[in-house]
Amino acid sequence: MPADATRATVEALLSTVGQSLYEGVTVGLAASDTLMGRVPYREDYPWLASAHARVGARNYWRDNGIGDGWSLRGNPRLMGQTLLEHAEESVVLRLLKERRRTYPGGVPVAGSNEARRQEWRQPPLDVAVDNAPTSASKTVLLLLWDRQVDSGRDVVTVRAVHTLAPGVYGRAVPIDMSFDIEPGGTVFDQLAYRGDDQPDDFFPHIVRDDNEGTGTGNAQ
Template sequence: MTQNETSLMIESLVRPIGPSLFELISLAVVEADTRTNGVTADTIGLSHTIMVRALARTLLIDHEHCPIGWVVEGQGHRMAQTILRHTETGITLRLLKESTVNPNGVPHAGRNLARRSAWSGAVPLEGLDLGHRTATSLTCLLLWKKDGDKISLRVVHTVEEGRYGAGTAVDLDIQLGATATEVTVHRTFHTGDDTDFFYVDTERDDAGEVL
């Protein structure tokens, strides 16, 4: 399977569940706003981020909210870690808040070895062949962001560990919306010995990063 075919396959998996994920994450963010109301300014970022993940995880575990063909994984006791895995392909979506210090909003892996391996694109899209094996090591990030009253959600596939304050390169970026038609996809393709991975250019605020 070529990189383009794999990229299209990931899009085909994500596009139909985009609206339900968008609604679920929006509910979690709004509820987290209410529950963290009154929390001191120096801890609100961390408290709110963890609360969003905890609420989203709870909703996903409810089978009425978890997309068909996907299961909830991750260690909930570790800062509400929330991962969705597609049962047929093994592709995973890891729920995180967008970075507010990295230029493209994609969080860096940090020092954790498992995250560093996942972020580095252990199974690059151009090398993936789902005809012979499942993509058990292909991790995508499900990133949410709130800007005023606007909530956004996207799926990205990283190709490097990234660094704090610097862009983390991705070769696939899918912007989700309230409907399946509200999807914007950006890809890069392997055209030779060198691959020009891209950094999505988005505006950031000056708040600190919370993963």
């Protein structure tokens, strides 16, 4: 995909696999619930539930496929790292847990790993930027999932975001695209925040790399 790809281009691509993306996440969460039910003192291991969910989602896409043109990438030995790649359009989705309780805006920062920092650091989708790395071979989107209880119902949310910078702990990661993926696979453009500063310290004891391994596997 060229560096000046538009939001409409990305939306069209995601729409072809929206149902598969949402189902993969929900199947992964169901598998996590089953496994966590067997873990003594499971309330002490919230990170394990997220890891189980990632493994379950990856296995779902491995067994059922993602969609035409899409393939499963990433190194599962790196904490179940899961990347979904559309080679023809040069788009990679990186599966991560959204963390609205600890990250302003919910988008995880890249951390200190330089390879991840480069993935998060991208030119805007709609415009070409002078001196930007327009020869970048791939457009990376973070496929973020979250789980909340709303009026007694278990609600799963899935969205794809396009980051512009690695982010700084305690501040929202800047993004220029956010597409909600609904249960039926419908994709909605829901970019509503622009990375406003947050004065509160959200990161006194955060474990920075518990989402996945820091390597980038086959997506480089």
